[in-house]
Each structure stands twice: as C-alpha cells, then as structure tokens.
Amino acid sequence: MARYTRLTEPIALITLNNPPVNALSSAVRSGIVDSVSQALKDDQVKAVVFCGENRMFSGGADIKEFSGSMSGPPLVRMIHSIEASEKLMVAAIEGVALGGGLELALGCHYRVANTKARLGLPEVTLGFLPGAGGTQRLPRLTGITAALELITTGRQISAQEALQLGIVDQVTEGNAVQAAMELALSVIGQPLNPRRLSLRPPVWSADVDSVCEVALARVKQHSRGAMAPVACVQAVRAAAMLPYSKGMEKERQLMDTLFRSSQARALQYAFFAQRNAGKWSLPNGARWNNTKARDVQRVGVIGLGTMGRGIAVSLVKAGLSVVALESDAKQLESGKKAVTAMLQRDAQRRGVGSPLHLLTFALSFHQLKDVDLVIEAVFEDMNLKKRVFSDLCKVLRAGTLICTNTSGLNVDELAKVTDRQHLVVGMHFFAPAHVMKLLEVVYGSRSSPEAVAVAMALGKRIQKVCVAVGNCPGFVGNRMLKLYMDQSLYLLEEGATPEQVDQALEEFGFAMGIFKVADLSGLDVGWRVRKASGLIGPDIDPVNPSRWRLGQRYCPLPDMLCQQGRFGQKTGRGWYLYNSPGSKEAKPDPEILNFLEDYRLKYGITPQRISSQEVIERCAFSLANEGFRILEDGIAAGPEDIDVIYLFGYGWPRHRGGPMFYASQVGLSVVLEKMEHYHRIHPDVPSLEPSRLLRRLVAEGSPPIQQWRNHIKNLHSQL
Numbered sequence: 001m002a003r004y005t006r007l008t009e010p011i012a013l014i015t016l017n018n019p020p021v022n023a024l025s026s027a028v029r030s031g032i033v034d035s036v037s038q039a040l041k042d043d044q045v046k047a048v049v050f051c052g053e054n055r056m057f058s059g060g061a062d063i064k065e066f067s068g069s070m071s072g073p074p075l076v077r078m079i080h081s082i083e084a085s086e087k088l089m090v091a092a093i094e095g096v097a098l099g100g101g102l103e104l105a106l107g108c109h110y111r112v113a114n115t116k117a118r119l120g121l122p123e124v125t126l127g128f129l130p131g132a133g134g135t136q137r138l139p140r141l142t143g144i145t146a147a148l149e150l151i152t153t154g155r156q157i158s159a160q161e162a163l164q165l166g167i168v169d170q171v172t173e174g175n176a177v178q179a180a181m182e183l184a185l186s187v188i189g190q191p192l193n194p195r196r197l198s199l200r201p202p203v204w205s206a207d208v209d210s211v212c213e214v215a216l217a218r219v220k221q222h223s224r225g226a227m228a229p230v231a232c233v234q235a236v237r238a239a240a241m242l243p244y245s246k247g248m249e250k251e252r253q254l255m256d257t258l259f260r261s262s263q264a265r266a267l268q269y270a271f272f273a274q275r276n277a278g279k280w281s282l283p284n285g286a287r288w289n290n291t292k293a294r295d296v297q298r299v300g301v302i303g304l305g306t307m308g309r310g311i312a313v314s315l316v317k318a319g320l321s322v323v324a325l326e327s328d329a330k331q332l333e334s335g336k337k338a339v340t341a342m343l344q345r346d347a348q349r350r351g352v353g354s355p356l357h358l359l360t361f362a363l364s365f366h367q368l369k370d371v372d373l374v375i376e377a378v379f380e381d382m383n384l385k386k387r388v389f390s391d392l393c394k395v396l397r398a399g400t401l402i403c404t405n406t407s408g409l410n411v412d413e414l415a416k417v418t419d420r421q422h423l424v425v426g427m428h429f430f431a432p433a434h435v436m437k438l439l440e441v442v443y444g445s446r447s448s449p450e451a452v453a454v455a456m457a458l459g460k461r462i463q464k465v466c467v468a469v470g471n472c473p474g475f476v477g478n479r480m481l482k483l484y485m486d487q488s489l490y491l492l493e494e495g496a497t498p499e500q501v502d503q504a505l506e507e508f509g510f511a512m513g514i515f516k517v518a519d520l521s522g523l524d525v526g527w528r529v530r531k532a533s534g535l536i537g538p539d540i541d542p543v544n545p546s547r548w549r550l551g552q553r554y555c556p557l558p559d560m561l562c563q564q565g566r567f568g569q570k571t572g573r574g575w576y577l578y579n580s581p582g583s584k585e586a587k588p589d590p591e592i593l594n595f596l597e598d599y600r601l602k603y604g605i606t607p608q609r610i611s612s613q614e615v616i617e618r619c620a621f622s623l624a625n626e627g628f629r630i631l632e633d634g635i636a637a638g639p640e641d642i643d644v645i646y647l648f649g650y651g652w653p654r655h656r657g658g659p660m661f662y663a664s665q666v667g668l669s670v671v672l673e674k675m676e677h678y679h680r681i682h683p684d685v686p687s688l689e690p691s692r693l694l695r696r697l698v699a700e701g702s703p704p705i706q707q708w709r710n711h712i713k714n715l716h717s718q719l
C-alpha cells in the first residue's frame with residue numbers, strides 16, 4: 001500500500017500504492033508510517049521523496065472509510081511527524097494532489113509538481129474541512145485571501161497556479177519524481193525549520209477581519225444553508241489569529257462537528273451516487289461492464305432552437321464533428337450565428353483555438369448520410385418528431401443511432417416509425433444544454449444495450465452526468481417534477497403565496513423556488529403541453545375553469561395566468577412582477593395576491609395558514625413518494641440514480657443528498673406517516689397515497705438507502 005525503495009543516491013522513495021487514485025486508506029497510512037520510520041533508521045538516507053503509483057500522487061483520504069469506524073494511524077499525526085522529521089521530505093506531485101493528498105504534500109519540506117498536475121482541497125464538497133492541518137498550513141503559504149477562496153470552494157488549480165501562489169516550489173514538464181530527487185540533492189543539509197509551515201507565525205494582517213467578513217458573506221450567499229463553507233472560513237481565520245497549535249485545536253473542533261453532520265453524510269453519498277450513475281444497468285441484465293459502446297465521431301443535430309444549439313455546442317467542444325440541420329434558411333442562419341458566437345466566446349474564455357472547423361450547417365437530410373448518430377432536437381411535438389424520424393431512415397446508414405431529445409414523449413412510439421427500433425434511445429438534455437450537467441438516457445422497450453452504451457459513452461464524452469432511465473411519461477425527472485409542481489399549486493389554492501412557497505424552498509436549500517423557476521422557464525411551455533395532452537380544451541369554461549380533470553383534482557391557476565399573457569420573465573409578468581420583459585429580478589406582485597384571493601372566493605376555498613414545514617413536507621415527500629413508484633416500476637435502477645437526477649437537473653441542494661436520501665434521513669416511517677396524513681386530508685389527490693415500496697420498506701424495518709436495491713429486486717421477483 002506504500003512501497004519503500006532505497007535509491008542509489010542518499011534518497012528513499014515512498015510510493016503510495018492504492019489504485020485508482022492512491023487514496024490514503026488506513027493501509028496506505030500504515031505503509032507510509034512504516035516506510036518513514038525505515039528511512040529515518042537508515043543513516044545513509046538523507047532525504048525522502050513521496051510519490052504515487054501510476055503517476056497519480058493522491059486523491060486524498062479514502063472517503064469510503066468515513067462511514068465506518070476509522071482505524072489506522074491518524075492523518076494529522078502522520079503528517080505532523082513527516083514535517084517534524086530531521087530528514088528532508090519532498091513531495092513529487094503528478095496526476096492529482098487533493099484533500100489529504102495535498103495536506104500530506106504541505107507537510108513535506110518541498111513540493112515539486114508536473115505541469116499537468118492538479119491540486120486542491122475539495123473537502124468542503126464532502127461536507128467538512130481540510131482537517132489534517134490544511135486550514136492552518138495553506139494560509140501560511142498563500143496568505144489568507146487565496147486560502148479562503150481555495151478552501152471554501154474546493155476549486156482544483158493547475159500546477160502553474162500553484163506555483164504562482166507559492167504552494168509548490170517547482171513545476172516540471174518532465175518526471176516529477178526525477179525533478180524532486182534533483183531538488184532534494186541540491187538542498188540536502190540546509191536548515192529545515194524555515195520549511196516547516198507549522199513553525200510559521202499566524203498570518204495576521206490589519207484587514208483580516210474584513211477579508212473574513214467578505215468571505216463569510218459570499219459563502220452564506222452561495223452555500224444556501226451548507227455548514228462546511230462557513231466552518232472553513234472560521235478555521236482559516238484561526239490561522240490568521242492564532243499560533244499553529246491553537247489553530248489546529250480550532251480546526252479539530254470544527255471538523256468534529258462537521259464530520260458527524262447529516263450534511264457530510266449527504267455530500268459523501270452524493271459523491272458516490274454520481275460515480276455509480278455511470279455504472280448503468282438495464283432490467284434485462286445488460287450493464288455498463290458487459291456491453292461495448294462503439295465509437296462515435298460524427299453527429300447530426302436536427303433543429304437549432306435553444307436545445308439544439310446547446311447540444312451542438314457541447315458536442316463540438318468535446319471534439320466531435322457536427323452536422324447541424326435546420327428546416328429553412330432563415331432559421332439555419334440564426335442558429336448558425338448563435339452557435340458560432342457561443343463557441344467563439346467559450347474558446348476565448350478558455351484561451352484555446354476555435355473549434356468551428358468541426359461544424360457543418362445543413363438544410364438537407366442528405367447531408368446526414370455519413371453521421372454515426374443523430375440527435376433530434378426539434379419542437380416537442382410527437383407528430384413532428386415522427387416525421388423527422390421516418391425522413392431520417394431514408395438517408396441514414398443502417399447502423400446509425402437515432403436519439404431524440406425529448407423531455408417526456410414516448411420513445412417507443414417514436415421508435416416504431418423507424419426501420420431500427422433497437423437503435424433508438426432518448427437523450428433528455430436540460431436547458432441550457434451546454435451548461436446543465438444532467439443527461440437522462442432513455443431506453444425504450446426495444447432499445448439495444450449497445451445503443452444505450454453508445455448514448456451513455458457519448459454523454460460522458462461531452463462531460464454530462466448521465467443516468468440511464470426507462471421510458472414513461474416524463475421519464476424520472478419530469479415525472480416527479482409534475483407532482484412537486486402540483487403540490488405547490490395546491491398550496492396556493494389553499495392559502496399560500498408564491499413568495500411563501502419559494503421562500504420555504506430556498507431556505508431548504510434550493511437555489512430558486514419553484515415559482516421563480518416556472519417564470520424563468522416560461523409558463524407557456526407547460527400550457528402548450530397541457531393543451532396537447534387534452535387537459536385544456538374547448539369544453540373548459542375559461543372564466544370558471546373546472547378544478548377536476550381526468551378524474552382528479554386539477555389546479556387551473558397557471559392556465560388562467562397564461563390567458564392573461566403572464567408567461568413569466570419573458571413577458572415581465574408571471575407568478576412575480578419584473579421591471580421589464582426579460583428582466584430577472586422577481587418582485588412580489590400585489591395583483592397576484594388579489595387574483596389568488598378572488599380565486600379562493602370564487603371556488604369557496606377558506607384560506608389556511610400554511611407553514612414552511614408543510615411546504616417542504618408536501619413538496620419534498622411527494623417527490624420521494626413518486627421516486628418510490630419509479631423504483632417499483634423499474635424506471636430507475638436505484639435511489640442513487642433518482643437523487644443524481646435531482647442534484648444535477650433540478651437544483652436539489654447537494655448537502656441534502658437528493659429526495660430519496662432526504663427521505664431516508666428524515667426516516668421512512670415519518671415520510672409514510674406524513675403522506676398518510678396529507679392523503680387523508682386531500683383524498684382527491686391520488687398521488688399523495690403512500691407508494692407500495694415505501695410501505696414495504698417501512699414494514700421491513702426501514703433499511704438504509706444502500707440496501708434498497710435488494711428490496712426492489714425482491715419486489716420485482718415477486719411480481
């Protein structure tokens with residue numbers, strides 16, 4: 001786990017060996033302690049160089065160990081004894097030095113990095129702080145301002161930036177171990193005390209308080225209730241005010257609180273859930289590791305509206321050739337302008353050459369004849385998409401995949417009009433598609449495992465977080481969103497205001513409340529979908545619209561807003577008021593309050609006082625309840641996939657793990673009891689009825705979320 005090699009020079013090499021990222025597991029730490037003591041005992045050894053196997057220094061502490069009882073040599077003590085050692089210690093950083101990996105390097109007396117290495121203290125993203133001296137040593141190297149920024153954001157930096165900040169002493173284009181050995185040979189014998197960061201005084205300066213105040217205000221605004229960034233500021237402040245030993249005491253106290261917090265558990269769960277999502281599996285047994293994805297080089301994108309533009313940009317940025325198709329010259333020209341500008345801006349920002357040579361704009365389907373895969377991104381209309389699909393089959397090669405960017409239409413129905421149902425999958429991008437990380441890859445009943453593998457691999461290549469999901473209206477994300485939206489609307493009918501609901505959701509941690517999001521997306525989008533689905537039709541009285549449709553409670557409020565031309569930000573009025581059409585600052589609108597009062601009067605609804613707790617329970621538990629139904633139906637493979645979808649596509653606060661994780665934290669029996677309670681009060685809302693799987697899990701003793709997959713398997717095997 002740590003290999004000790006005695007080199008011919010007076011140098012010993014300690015190689016961390018725990019693939020794939022050389023995490024500092026208990027065994028690795030034991031190996032390091034043993035190796036260091038071996039080096040200290042050997043009189044011939046004057047210096048020790050630390051490196052990682054496979055040119056990867058270390059991804060930090062082993063996160064898997066955090067959920068168990070920690071054993072082995074503590075990281076803090078180990079790093080302290082490395083720093084205190086009378087022999088020279090040098091870190092040779094290649095690949096990454098993250099978290100405890102960088103803290104280990106900071107305990108060394110010198111640091112050398114390869115130009116391609118990346119360094120950072122990402123602990124804040126896992127719900128705690130760099131608790132192995134990172135909050136005290138880093139500021140002593142970089143000063144308070146840079147340390148605050150790095151530690152509170154967890155941002156990874158390049159070796160070059162690390163050199164500028166003084167974090168590394170040397171950057172090399174060549175082998176970092178070789179460079180570290182040469183550096184060691186050149187400084188052996190020089191005094192080590194000036195190199196021991198813990199011996200440096202606090203990094204106090206007259207503006208420390210104001211710098212920390214500014215940092216605190218920034219993290220409070222961005223963190224939306226996350227505790228770790230706030231604690232990071234407090235710990236770094238201690239490095240400015242206190243001697244090292246007292247600063248370490250503060251670091252330890254803060255770490256103790258964070259380490260045990262439910263937020264840390266949620267963030268660590270999210271870390272692994274994100275990585276597990278790539279390990280997809282289909283109900284027929286096909287999996288990521290038994291299905292080969294063939295290579296894709298040329299992709300056709302059909303439709304250059306908002307979605308098509310973002311998709312084309314993502315593909316080109318990843319180095320794929322793209323043929324972008326529109327139906328008429330005017331739309332093609334406007335799409336071309338937009339895509340070109342987006343790509344040029346991005347290239348400029350990143351200081352790289354423009355990739356425009358990868359793009360071809362086309363008006364004829366024939367220009368798609370050589371592509372490996374097509375992503376159709378035309379308007380969300382089944383008949384239009386069907387026409388496009390059958391036209392495509394006339395020109396595409398036999399093996400070309402056809403993917404549809406749809407937010408919820410039936411992938412099987414679309415596949416049926418093609419000559420290749422096995423090569424049809426859904427690729428549900430989220431707007432703006434070049435920014436949003438989530439991609440739902442939707443397999444239909446006939447989609448082949450290879451087609452799913454290709455779509456998942458392509459998504460990964462364009463840096464999306466991909467989740468494979470089954471085919472049902474709305475797939476996973478939008479199927480759940482509908483119930484969340486329904487509950488928010490019912491809360492308005494029952495007495496809440498849009499601001500009240502949004503405030504409760506934002507206090508919970510959402511970046512934006514649901515009504516602000518609706519205004520941003522445009523209320524007309526859902527209106528069109530409801531018209532197409534038959535929920536709104538000529539038989540509905542526009543003045544006194546029915547609150548009962550297709551056999552259940554229906555809230556006509558959004559339709560009534562649309563009838564007034566209130567489409568949200570784009571018209572300057574929606575659930576909120578905006579200074580002008582297109583402006584972003586949402587202000588409460590007294591007209592809406594009057595409108596809601598009139599509405600309640602008209603329908604004889606006595607307004608109730610709605611608490612924030614009720615808002616969260618009805619919204620979040622409804623999401624989770626539908627998530628359980630999705631698991632029952634086999635539409636998602638596990639609760640982690642659902643949570644990843646909500647974290648990356650719907651702004652669910654990461655420190656709350658996702659709706660399924662949240663339900664597991666609150667306690668499944670509490671969720672069940674609340675759903676039963678709300679269903680009793682609102683029997684006209686069938687979705688409030690607790691799902692079968694929720695009941696079953698509670699009956700089986702509320703197992704931890706990691707075990708739900710087994711219970712779901714049992715459920716399916718008995719169907």
Ligand SMILES: CC/C=C\C=C\CC(=O)SCCNC(=O)CCNC(=O)[C@H](O)C(C)(C)COP(=O)(O)OP(=O)(O)OC[C@H]1O[C@@H](n2cnc3c(N)ncnc32)[C@H](O)[C@@H]1OP(=O)(O)O
Nearest residue numbers: 021023059060061062063064075098099100122131132275
């Ligand atoms: C008192 C002091 C107590 C605690 C101190 C803690 C300090 C810390 O060090 S906390 C950990 C800080 N480190 C991180 O947050 C880094 C997390 N990892 C990453 O950012 C990335 O994995 C990466 C290292 C940049 C590599 O990225 P990539 O090449 O894209 O591979 P991945 O798919 O992300 O990871 C591959 C594989 O490794 C597992 N893994 C990664 N890091 C860790 C880790 N630190 N501990 C345990 N496991 C790790 C990851 O889950 C993947 O596993 P698979 O099984 O292959 O999915």
